[in-house]
Amino acid sequence: MTHHLTRDEARRLAVRAQRLDAERAGDVVEIAEDLGAIKIDPTTAIAPAEHTILWSRLGRGYEPAQLSKAVERDRLLFEFDGSFRPISRLAPMQTSMRAWPRRASTKEWLEANAKFRADVLARLKAEGPLFASEIPDIAEVSRPPDGWSGSNQTGIMLEFLARQGVVAIAGREGRHRRWDLAERIYPQNLPVYETAEAEQLLNEARLRSYGIAKQNSPWIPVGTAGEPATVEGSDWKWRVDPEAVAALDDDPGGRVAFLSPYDGMLFHRAAIKELFDFEYVLEQFKPKAQRIYGYFAHPILFGDRFIGQLDAEVDRKREVLKVNAVHEMLPFDPEEHEIVRLEIEDLAEWLGLRLEAW
Template sequence: MTHHLSRDEARRIAVRAQLLDAQRPGDVVEVAEQLGWIKIDPTAAITTSEHAILWARIGWGYEPGQLQKAVEVDRQLFEFDGTLRPMSVLGPLLTVSRHRRLYADTGTWLAANERFGRDVISRLRAEGPMPASAIPDTSQVQRSSESGWYGANQVPRMLEVLSRLGEVAVVGRQGRLRVWDVVERAYPDGVPDLPLDEAERLLAERRLQGLGIAKKSAMSPVGTAGEPVTIEGLPGTYRVDSEALAALDEDEGGRVAILNPYDVSLYDRRRLRDLFGFEYKVEQFVPKAQRVYGYFAHPVLVGDRFMGLLDAEHDRKREVLRVNALHELEQFEPEELEMVHAEIRDLGGWLGVPVVGLGD
């Protein structure tokens, strides 16, 4: 059976699935379990992505130390490929990782550095967790980085490739530096080794759970999870999470949310455009003279509409949250503007600094 939804209903499902409705979640693990993953990124115009993503959901109840505790002490979350994920997806994720096919040039580099890979794993196994800087580079073949993400040292690249293959894992951080170990110590005993098709199905279901509603694509790989649905005014068939669809009438309304540019809800740009009518581009790598909204403008969600972009920065030297501009994509009603200003002030309060430049 194919369901039929209005675009308003589809947006409400998406907002609720992303924990951006009026009912805030209670803790870090609840957020990770629902969203499926939390992006890690060091860009901190206001604060780093992982903390911004959690604050946008939990609000004042979130303290950054809660995240480190969930990862390094309670081991309820784990780091994988630049994201934090709940332990409940570890089994299917490791299964898929062990069946991963590398890009041709990466596979060639790995094969040429087989001894180097063994050296890295042996050192971790013998000496325990350590950052990449503590591991010697014994590579046989070097690979240059045209993108600039990697230097001449091949160890960070080898660790990342081995982690995607399920051989090593990040077990903590020293500041922003990742600490690595072999998987047999990094993860708890008894992680199930699943058939590949079952693992892929489970991951697709979790992706759809976090999105609520999506069309299968490279940016939203939901497969055939959930149920088929058409959306008024949009071509093609989407997939909708069954529980989200059943709970549609329980909608408790929306709120204001200020979203980090690397928030999972913004990842699929086509979905943003189709469901929300929101064309979004991060201008971080755009030349300054060509920027329209600012270096790292944060989308402002009001209810189920992206109504603005906040260009702001946490000035740590002067200890203020400086608002450079609040761009209105749609004109705010007075009550909406008041709520947006209140959310910005709350963000400053959570950071422990006053807000300047708000203009009210």
């Protein structure tokens, strides 16, 4: 069955799947289950991405301790490849972990550093969990710095072992990760899936997280999950979650939300442009003179439209939230002005800061 959607319906599918509609989620784990991944990023113009992503869904009742509890105590979420993920996704992910690495150069580096690998695992077994800085670098063959990692090889080895599912992140102290054997972190006796079955399960989960996705997209791969769809005014081929389509009539309505630049809703920039007619460019890495909307501007979603961008920053010395500008991509009406203002006040209250008048 091919679904024929209006642009409004397609946008509502995306907004509801990403839990940005008027019906707030109950807790951190529920959000992670629905989104599939909560990006981790330390940039603190306002707050780290993982916390802003959760606040934008849960509201003022969210506290960062809820996330650390779900990850480190309850073990209902796990950290992998720069995101917090629900344990429900671990079993199908382990299929690709067991097959990693595929690149010959990575295999050769691991083989050349077999003693180093064994030493890292032995230390974790005897002393773990440990910071990378507590594990000596005894690599016999080094990989050159690549812009993401330095010359120390311990961090690289731990990252590679994590991709193999052999070690895992036990928790964090600030931005520093503690590592341990995966068998102590991940639940044991999970189902084992063949490659095709695991891929299908992950494709279906990704489609549920986004509601609608471009067919054959490398950004949000969904394969043949769901059902085909067309969208009014778009010549793209789409896949949709049929259960989400069936629930469109049961619409709780929209609300305003400020999105971290690393929010999953913005991940596929081209799809956002195609469905929402909103072209978002992160200006963090642009020279100051070339910035239009600000260093770390947060897009403002109102219902199923992107209406502006919030350029704000935290001044910790003065304990204030400073709003540099609220850029109106579409002219705000009086109600939108008021609702955006109230949301900025809620943001300052959540941060525990005074809002500086703007």
